[in-house]
Amino acid sequence: MRIDEILAAQRPAFSFEFFPPRTPEGERNLYAALAELGPLEPSFVSVTYGAGGSTREKTIEIVKRIREEYGLEAMAHFTCVGATVQELHATLEEMRAAGIDNVLALRGDPPAGEEVWIKTDGGLEYSRELVALIAGGYPFAIGAACFPETHIHAASPEADLEHLAEKVHAGVHFLITQMFFENSSYFDFVARARAAGVEVPIIPGIMPITRVGQIERMAKLSGARIPDGLRAELHARDGDAEAVLDFGVAYAALQCAELLAAGAPGIHFYTLNRSPATRAILSALRLTRPWEKAVYPGPSVAASYPGSISRPSATRGEPSAAS
Numbered sequence: 001m002r003i004d005e006i007l008a009a010q011r012p013a014f015s016f017e018f019f020p021p022r023t024p025e026g027e028r029n030l031y032a033a034l035a036e037l038g039p040l041e042p043s044f045v046s047v048t049y050g051a052g053g054s055t056r057e058k059t060i061e062i063v064k065r066i067r068e069e070y071g072l073e074a075m076a077h078f079t080c081v082g083a084t085v086q087e088l089h090a091t092l093e094e095m096r097a098a099g100i101d102n103v104l105a106l107r108g109d110p111p112a113g114e115e116v117w118i119k120t121d122g123g124l125e126y127s128r129e130l131v132a133l134i135a136g137g138y139p140f141a142i143g144a145a146c147f148p149e150t151h152i153h154a155a156s157p158e159a160d161l162e163h164l165a166e167k168v169h170a171g172v173h174f175l176i177t178q179m180f181f182e183n184s185s186y187f188d189f190v191a192r193a194r195a196a197g198v199e200v201p202i203i204p205g206i207m208p209i210t211r212v213g214q215i216e217r218m219a220k221l222s223g224a225r226i227p228d229g230l231r232a233e234l235h236a237r238d239g240d241a242e243a244v245l246d247f248g249v250a251y252a253a254l255q256c257a258e259l260l261a262a263g264a265p266g267i268h269f270y271t272l273n274r275s276p277a278t279r280a281i282l283s284a285l286r287l288t289r290p291w292e293k294a295v296y297p298g299p300s301v302a303a304s305y306p307g308s309i310s311r312p313s314a315t316r317g318e319p320s321a322a323s
Contacts, residue, residue, distance in 0.1 A: 001073050002141035003102045004173035006043050007201045012291050013043035013266030014282055015203070018273050020047065020058035029273050030062075036275040038070050040282055043266065046104055046143075046176075049077040056091060064098050075143065076100055079108025080130045084122035088130070092138050104143040104176070105130045128167040135171025144172045146202065148180045148189035152223040161196045168198050175200055176268045179207040179224050181251075183258050204259050207270040208277035209248030212238045245277065253281045257290040 007013055016037055021027040034045075047062045049055060059076050066074040076095055080088060095103065107127040119125045124133070127144065134142055146164055147154075154160035168175070175198075180186055186204050193202060209215045212234045219226050226234075230251065237243040256267050267285075269278045 003044055004141045007174055007265055010043055011265055012260055015042050015268045016045045016271050018047050020055040020062055033273050033275040034070055044073040044075055046075040049079050063100055075102035075104055077104045079106045080124040081108035082120055103140045105134055106145055128170045131167055131170040131172055141173045142171055143174050146175045147178045148185040165196045165198050168200055175202045177205045178222055179205050179270055181226055181230055201265040203266050203268045204264050205268045206252055208252040210245050210277055212244055249277050249280050253284050256285055260291040261293050
């Protein structure tokens with residue numbers, strides 16, 4: 001089933017992201033997580049694409065297996081790194097033949113060992129070109145990424161939004177955000193995106209914190225800001241893995257509850273191929289059902305939200321300090 005149809009029919013939509021494992025142990029972890037998370041009946045799951053398209057075949061294989069063996073709707077990530085237009089068409093044909101209905105279109109990161117993104121000869125330069133290529137000849141629902149705190153390579157928040165609007169108008173049906181730890185960043189971003197003409201659902205992406213060093217490395221790579229207070233609480237527990245996990249789950253659960261009460265269309269969990277944190281958070285959300293208490297029901301989310309666990313948002317229509 002297409003994810004745009006799922007989002008139209010089901011609110012909130014909960015989804016999980018997995019990555020193709022590189023080792024037999026990693027593969028066991030992945031399928032153990034799927035076995036444990038599957039009974040939670042996510043709206044869909046997604047499978048990432050390695051740098052330079054290095055896991056293309058594995059990504060498609062895992063998506064097919066998730067659909068066929070676990071009965072879950074699955075979306076394949078798809079990038080234009082290291083591929084010609086002809087090769088991109090070949091991969092899209094393979095996905096269509098496999099019965100895949102959903103694709104997350106991304107420009108992609110440079111191949112391992114390279115810092116600068118360089119267009120492949122005969123390939124595409126921008127993610128909006130990839131979106132247009134897919135929309136022009138394939139029946140997939142197309143998702144794309146967005147960045148509440150601005151893409152690390154963007155010239156400015158305004159330029160980032162301009163590029164996002166171009167990408168959406170090329171054929172994107174829904175957006176999933178990069179991870180963030182301040183809900184005001186998401187609320188402000190949605191308001192600015194709507195003002196820029198972006199009307200598709202914007203699903204917040206949440207990464208439960210389970211290890212201090214790991215989340216700090218990932219935040220640095222993505223440009224996600226860890227608020228000072230959150231960082232202090234994490235470091236106060238560093239060295240006690242169980243305490244970090246407990247606090248990380250509690251923080252993410254509060255984030256998700258506030259987002260859903262403010263009208264977010266769902267939550268996309270970055271699972272890192274592990275299930276305990278995501279299971280605990282989603283189980284608590286389904287028990288308490290914060291979306292039924294939504295202050296701003298529907299697909300739009302207010303720019304500011306009273307009582308936010310993060311710092312106050314900037315004036316509506318202007319980038320916050322976190323952006």
